Amino acid sequence: MLANYGFKDGSGDWFLVIDTDKCDGCGKCEAACPANVLEVGPDEYDPFREEPVAKVREEERKKIRYSCASCRPGYGEEPTPCVIACESGAIYHSEGWKFLYGKQ
């Protein structure tokens, strides 16, 4: 499942995407995130899944644009800490940050 956490508004698409089929719930992303955006727990979108899964904390979903901004998703020199931490490549961001801040 591609879980898109965040929102879309007039200024762009602000989503952190977790590919739950690739995620094994190891928790490395949660530990690496400096802003405490991520957590690992039961899959809220698939009650039959037994393995825990990474997700964006509920209270972060409406402000993800600002929470993730300091990591410069998609336009910084380095990938974001969560993306570096995830060995299975289950995390990525939508283009909002890159389009709005990337060319400055």
Place this chain on the structure above:
Amino acid sequence: MAEEVREFWRWPESHWANPDIDWKQGKIITSGVDVGSVSTQAVIMVDGELYAFSSTRTGSDSPDSALKGLSIALEGTSMTADNIDYCIGTGYGRVNVPMAQQTITEIACHARGANFVYGSAVRTVMDMGGQDCKAIRCDERGKVIKFMMNDKCAAGTGRGMEVFADLIGVPVWEIGPRSFQVEKEPPMISSTCVVFAKSEVVGLLEEGEPENDIIAAYCAAMAHRIVELLNRLGVEKEFAITGGIAKNEGVVKRLEKEIDVKTMEKVWHNPEYNSRNYPFDTQIIGALGAALFAMALLERGRVKSARKA
């Protein structure tokens, strides 16, 4: 005598019980209670068949709304809440459903419910709820494979439509039909943010713009907001809509036109349900999905029955 205050947002509440089922003959009784920000639905299923439901307005207190919803669904039947094996809460207020053994997100429930209601051909589900809208892709079993929600503001939501109905003084169920009573389609209003749309609508009213044109302009704007989210998700056929706004043709028809995809006909996939005239209600799909999950979890032995009587 005091003049009655007309509340234009107030949509009709409903409840129904299936005359063809004797629940005492059933093995597994499950329920789903969907407490949304605007409306609350309770669905009861007997061995995976629709037995009863209610759709009411959410009050100021979520636990009360959930209890009221369930008791209205049980009205006129001999069943009591104690006869229910397993209850799942869903929706915005899902953590406040006192009789639920478990909660499941509305995204999972709408996909599952749409699969039952519209059939396994459904691949895209758009839930237009009271507080937010959610675009969901699912597989042939109703499992979510991708989702996206827009919960930033009330634009494109049932609450936004209610506020608009009140502002313009037209009952909410007349918005759809009246939006087509225009000479030509007016340009959509530029803002669907409830706060900004309000001042824009007031301005148009002051300028003497015909009411129906303003209604059409608002419906078009709401449809456009939903399309933006859908395009991001990618619409795959069959496409079904759930939730209260699904009943508003003024929005749905404009949405279909903009993406050039028709939504599935609002009839039961199960032909028997149609021939027996079971009421079709897009608002109960989340609660129905919750009741189906309860059934599946019991059958798989993942949870135990909590039945008291």
